Amino acid sequence: MKICVFFGGAASDNIKSFYVKDGTMYDYKNDNPHIFQAAYSSEFTTQIWNYCFMDEGGCFLNLAEWEDELPECNPDVIIYANERWGLDEEHWNKYSVKRLKDKYTNAKIVGYVKETTVPEHRFDNWIRFLNECDTVMAPSSGHLKDLPRYKEIQSKLNNPINFCSPCPDNLDFIYDKLYSNEKDNAIFAYLPTSHHRRANTYEFARYISQKYNIPIVEKPANNSNEVKQHMSWKDFVELWSPCMYHFNLDPDVTQPGIQATLVANVGSINIGGMNESHFLLYPETANCDPNKLENSFVEYLNNPEKRFAVVEYAWNKLNELYGEKVVMRQLLNAIGEK
Numbered sequence: 001m002k003i004c005v006f007f008g009g010a011a012s013d014n015i016k017s018f019y020v021k022d023g024t025m026y027d028y029k030n031d032n033p034h035i036f037q038a039a040y041s042s043e044f045t046t047q048i049w050n051y052c053f054m055d056e057g058g059c060f061l062n063l064a065e066w067e068d069e070l071p072e073c074n075p076d077v078i079i080y081a082n083e084r085w086g087l088d089e090e091h092w093n094k095y096s097v098k099r100l101k102d103k104y105t106n107a108k109i110v111g112y113v114k115e116t117t118v119p120e121h122r123f124d125n126w127i128r129f130l131n132e133c134d135t136v137m138a139p140s141s142g143h144l145k146d147l148p149r150y151k152e153i154q155s156k157l158n159n160p161i162n163f164c165s166p167c168p169d170n171l172d173f174i175y176d177k178l179y180s181n182e183k184d185n186a187i188f189a190y191l192p193t194s195h196h197r198r199a200n201t202y203e204f205a206r207y208i209s210q211k212y213n214i215p216i217v218e219k220p221a222n223n224s225n226e227v228k229q230h231m232s233w234k235d236f237v238e239l240w241s242p243c244m245y246h247f248n249l250d251p252d253v254t255q256p257g258i259q260a261t262l263v264a265n266v267g268s269i270n271i272g273g274m275n276e277s278h279f280l281l282y283p284e285t286a287n288c289d290p291n292k293l294e295n296s297f298v299e300y301l302n303n304p305e306k307r308f309a310v311v312e313y314a315w316n317k318l319n320e321l322y323g324e325k326v327v328m329r330q331l332l333n334a335i336g337e338k
Contacts, residue, residue, distance in 0.1 A: 002057040004075035008095035009086025019059040081114040087125040097132040113138035139166030141321045162334035166256035168327040183244035190248040197250045205247040241266040264314035281314040
């Protein structure tokens with residue numbers, strides 16, 4: 001089954017269109033091997049783009065690049081995220097479901113709820129877009145599906161939302177490349193791009209580091225300590241994955257928590273935060289209470305068997321709830337091909 005991912009007027013419009021041939025990404029415009037920020041190499045990428053690797057012949061189309069004729073990729077399934085200016089009336093025809101159905105007559109089009117924070121002035125057209133798709137999928141493996149926002153969206157859709165794992169990654173590839181049983185006794189302080197999601201992660205990490213004499217690792221800064229360096233996905237994961245402890249006190253319960261799935265995939269322990277994956281993979285530390293988190297940290301620090309149990313639990317849950325094998329079953333169910 002040939003699966004393609006399309007973006008229409010999305011925040012990731014800087015990602016160029018690519019196709020997959022013999023397990024390698026190639027740029028549509030010049031046929032050169034392709035790599036971008038979320039990719040480990042031209043042979044492996046993460047997140048929603050990994051759908052393109054799940055079977056031979058997948059592709060990613062950034063529709064902003066295709067003003068006239070669309071390419072002859074002949075997909076069986078199109079996973080389509082259209083949440084920003086592609087919903088505006090002046091751009092509607094270019095990003096419409098009709099344009100895709102006219103070109104790819106045999107494809108089933110899955111409207112993908114990549115984000116729920118669609119601005120109010122685009123909300124009605126977003127619902128219109130989703131209702132024109134053959135079915136709708138949204139990322140959740142736990143409590144996100146019960147959020148009031150999803151209930152609001154569902155009330156306006158013609159068909160039920162199909163929930164799928166927010167992490168369609170190739171877990172075995174990440175494990176083979178980055179998993180290690182031998183970890184540095186160190187803390188990585190993870191700071192999301194959105195400042196409101198950082199909470200007091202760095203302050204708490206620094207407090208624990210100083211109190212227990214454990215080194216702290218953080219993303220390197222540019223000339224100013226306030227601005228962190230841009231890093232590729234590969235360089236970033238290789239920076240923090242050797243650390244035993246991964247501090248992330250993100251209080252946002254509306255986030256799926258992709259970062260914590262990577263933490264589980266490489267054999268580290270996530271400390272803090274209330275994203276969906278935190279509750280599923282690291283339930284003992286899925287909170288932002290510094291006293292509770294310190295007590296859990298001290299227990300892990302002093303008890304190797306407890307550390308192993310936490311890592312093992314997260315790994316088992318990761319394979320139960322996430323990854324391309326799980327997502328493929330969910331996708332087949334969503335399009336009515338069990």
